Amino acid sequence: MGKLVTWETGKIMQEGWGEVQEMIDICDLAVGLSRQLHGFTMHSERPEHRMYDQYHPLGLVGIISAFNFPVAVWSWNAMLAVVCGDVCIWKPSEKTPLTAVACQNIIKQVLKENQVPEGVFSYIIGGAEIGAKLSEDTRIPLISATGSTRMGKKVGEKVGARLGRSLLELGGNNAIIVTEKADLDLAIRAIVFGAVGTCGQRCTTTRRVIVHENVYDVLKRRLKKIYNDLPIGNPFKQGILVGPLIDQAATENYLAALKRVVKEGGKLITGGTVIESKEFKTGTYVNPALVEAKNEFPTVQEETFAPILYMIKYSGPVTEAIRIQNDVKQGLSSSIFSNDIRETETFLSHFGSDCGIANVNIGTSGAEIGGAFGGEKETGGGRESGSDAWKIYMRRQTNTINFSSKLPLAQGIKFDL
Numbered sequence: 001m002g003k004l005v006t007w008e009t010g011k012i013m014q015e016g017w018g019e020v021q022e023m024i025d026i027c028d029l030a031v032g033l034s035r036q037l038h039g040f041t042m043h044s045e046r047p048e049h050r051m052y053d054q055y056h057p058l059g060l061v062g063i064i065s066a067f068n069f070p071v072a073v074w075s076w077n078a079m080l081a082v083v084c085g086d087v088c089i090w091k092p093s094e095k096t097p098l099t100a101v102a103c104q105n106i107i108k109q110v111l112k113e114n115q116v117p118e119g120v121f122s123y124i125i126g127g128a129e130i131g132a133k134l135s136e137d138t139r140i141p142l143i144s145a146t147g148s149t150r151m152g153k154k155v156g157e158k159v160g161a162r163l164g165r166s167l168l169e170l171g172g173n174n175a176i177i178v179t180e181k182a183d184l185d186l187a188i189r190a191i192v193f194g195a196v197g198t199c200g201q202r203c204t205t206t207r208r209v210i211v212h213e214n215v216y217d218v219l220k221r222r223l224k225k226i227y228n229d230l231p232i233g234n235p236f237k238q239g240i241l242v243g244p245l246i247d248q249a250a251t252e253n254y255l256a257a258l259k260r261v262v263k264e265g266g267k268l269i270t271g272g273t274v275i276e277s278k279e280f281k282t283g284t285y286v287n288p289a290l291v292e293a294k295n296e297f298p299t300v301q302e303e304t305f306a307p308i309l310y311m312i313k314y315s316g317p318v319t320e321a322i323r324i325q326n327d328v329k330q331g332l333s334s335s336i337f338s339n340d341i342r343e344t345e346t347f348l349s350h351f352g353s354d355c356g357i358a359n360v361n362i363g364t365s366g367a368e369i370g371g372a373f374g375g376e377k378e379t380g381g382g383r384e385s386g387s388d389a390w391k392i393y394m395r396r397q398t399n400t401i402n403f404s405s406k407l408p409l410a411q412g413i414k415f416d417l
């Protein structure tokens with residue numbers, strides 16, 4: 001399966017395997033979770049009464065996933081949904097249908113061995129029109145959609161119009177803050193993997209690095225050197241870090257964004273070209289770009305799904321870096337590199353990062369499945385995967401049980417018959 005993920009998406013082999021590992025991990029989590037779908041109990045204000053809440057299956061869950069994590073995102077949703085007692089219908093990205101077929105073939109076997117009908121999991125291959133149909137269908141109480149903000153707005157509108165439930169995990173514009181107190185070696189490792197890993201095509205990809213003026217030049221020099229030496233190439237080959245973009249349209253978006261940002265005043269430090277040679281004939285292998293920019297440039301405000309890292313300088317206290325980092329429409333992932341507890345706690349406080357994920361001394365990507373995954377603002381507000389994310393796949397019911405021989409009313413209401 002890992003190999004197939006690499007074949008279909010172009011992500012490096014290690015990441016193909018890593019994605020399948022996420023599937024295995026979520027299966028483990030879901031099995032344990034199946035015994036822990038807990039509600040609360042609470043005491044009643046009335047004598048000889050008992051109250052609690054419980055969770056029931058929602059029924060049918062629609063899953064819309066993106067090409068960049070073609071199998072893990074399905075499994076985050078499907079494995080939780082199924083232990084919650086739901087069945088699923090999945091629309092994978094039309095760019096990655098093969099891995100979806102492979103998932104179904106694997107799960108089919110598991111279902112057969114356990115005498116469960118195959119229809120518990122099903123999928124439908126198609127484009128936006130299928131996503132729209134699922135979103136409008138009143139038989140599907142929950143649509144979980146992962147992808148661009150543009151797509152999510154359409155899904156959210158359609159599901160909202162019928163007052164259905166949606167779980168949206170959309171675009172990010174993730175930043176790493178590097179303060180004067182950062183361990184630069186650590187920060188550089190995180191920045192490079194965050195920015196160029198998966199060829200910049202993760203929703204958690206590091207798109208901005210916000211650097212204190214006193215360490216800016218040294219960081220720029222070191223990043224430039226690493227960028228000039230990146231192992232780019234055949235994703236199946238050992239030692240390669242950057243594979244190709246998903247298709248030529250992605251290359252065009254990459255080049256267009258670079259052109260725009262330079263027009264807006266950005267400075268290309270290195271990279272930003274398509275690799276053309278005998279070995280790289282597809283036009284989808286690119287040199288990741290490092291660009292000096294300002295946060296307010298329109299192109300920096302957007303998520304371009306490609307390996308472009310914007311370097312933004314800040315001066316003054318960490319609150320200034322946090323202001324810059326929050327000053328975008330998206331709110332998925334964020335991190336700070338600093339060994340100063342005052343700075344890191346400020347970043348994590350209620351006036352700190354406004355993202356769904358906020359990390360200290362680790363990068364923006366590569367979240368573990370044990371935590372709830374998702375973000376705020378235009379990222380959509382949904383949470384998938386671990387923690388109590390399972391609750392969205394169930395309907396909650398509050399129960400009051402009277403075991404007395406009287407019928408006292410709440411709120412002290414008295415009446416005679």
Ligand code: UN1
Nearest residue numbers: 069202203204365366367
């Ligand atoms: C995505 O890009 O939609 O945190 C998911 C990460 C991965 C998941 C990314 N575990 O980078």
